[in-house]
Amino acid sequence: MDRKDNMSSKEAPVSIPTSAGQLGIRDRQERRLIRNPRVPYSDSHRDPVGFFRRHWEMLAQTGQNRTQAVIGIDGLVSQEPVTRTVLRTSVSDNVLEDILSNNLKSDLEVAVDISEFTGETHPDWFIYMAKNAPNRDKPAVPIEQMIAETEGGFRPITSPRERVLEVVNKGGSFIDSFAQEQIPQILSLWQKAFGWTENEVVAFRDKLEADKQKPISKRDMWFSGVMMDGKIVTASMAECLPIRTLDGEDKKIWELTEWVAAPAYRDQHLMTATIDMLNAQVISGSREAENGTDPFIYAEVNHHTHAERVAHGAGLIIPERHIKGTIVNQILVKNVSVGNGDPGMPLRDFHFVYLPKAEINTAYTPNQITIMLNQINTR
Ligand SMILES: CC(C)(COP(=O)(O)OP(=O)(O)OC[C@H]1O[C@@H](n2cnc3c(N)ncnc32)[C@H](O)[C@@H]1OP(=O)(O)O)[C@@H](O)C(=O)NCCC(=O)NCCS
Secondary structure (H helix, E strand, C coil), X not given: CCCCCCCCCCCCCCCCCCCCCCCEEEEECCCEEEEECCCCECCCCCCHHHHXXXXXXXXXXXXXXXXXXXXXXXXXXXXXXXXXEEEEEEECHHHHHHHHCCCCHHXXXXXXXXXXXXXXXXXXXXXXXXXXXXHHCCCCCCHHHHXXXXXXXXXXXXXXXXXXXXXXXXXXXXXXXXXXXXXXXXXXXXXXXXXXXXXXXXXXXXXXXXXHHCCHHHCCEEEEEEEECCEEEEEEEEEXXXXXXXXCCEEEEEEEEEEEECHHHCCCCHHHHHHHHHHHXXXXXXXXXXXXXXXXXXXXXXXXXXXXXXXXXXXXXXXXXXECCEECCCEEEEXXXXXXXXXXXXXXXEEEEECCHHHHHHHCCHHHHHHHHCCECCC
């Protein structure tokens, strides 16, 4: 979950802070360099393993030598070194086996087979490779502790539909957009947690409104929030990342991001219901746009605030850690900072979670989704 992405210059036009990001190599806030290549490292390359290795080593090296313009709280711009380089891409089984069996393994943070979403008959591994500078490579919490705390998962006992209806019964209402005069409410949620500025919230709203006018197949963002006592008390968004599958098909995958609940409204499962509703919107949109196809939905969730509990409540799980006889942590080390009322905004470790197809099949059937979406007041 990202804070903001637009720190290059005060004069730069305001764009929307994105988490999923765009294709290509991008400088991202908090001194990160991220590459989302359009073409995966498939076995159709003559030497896929060698090609991937050279590529990753080159990118990691680029990160180490790169600086980034950072605006301080005094408004002054300074050049700071990039301390985290990330490659997010699809790789074949062959390439993954090579990563796992040699010294690239320590750079592998996440691996999940997305073939159940792409319809391929062979594994299509969506991976994160990451290299942090020495001053950033120690997790805020020991990896073993984070794994132990999340081992076994937490299965939802309430279905998304039931939880959404419970919120409505308690006097809450769901929104998929917000009015101009509600911008300060969104700002107060996203500024403290993720550092958004007012201009960025305005730009987000403009983009969301424009997006709502488009045909579903062209939409690339969704918003979900809950209102209680006349104000917006939770917010979240989904944005798409276009990828190409190993079989060469263009697909949209979806990242759920910017989850925040106002402190006085936490621990009432309002955030979980907000994510249930975000899932419902993304799934329904994807089914409409792609002839019934279910989307790959994922999130990077803050261990510090145990956002993985919210994720589990909404059906998202940490991918299997035991892969090909070894352990993949499925944890992003010192990813970004999130404000939670504590001093400063320290860098946090994040779990990677996704919504399995089996969960979509049982908890987000067309009938359940219709009931849920009917509860949105702003539709
Ligand atoms: C993360 C956050 C959105 C959770 O909001 P919330 O209102 O507590 O969420 P919900 O009530 O819907 O669900 C919370 C779940 O987490 C659990 N939980 C909440 N705080 C917890 C904690 N400190 N330790 C362990 N579990 C916790 C609750 O018990 C519940 O689990 P359950 O369904 O098994 O009972 C909120 O803490 C927040 O806004 N934090 C600051 C911003 C942030 O970190 N956002 C996440 C970015 S990925």
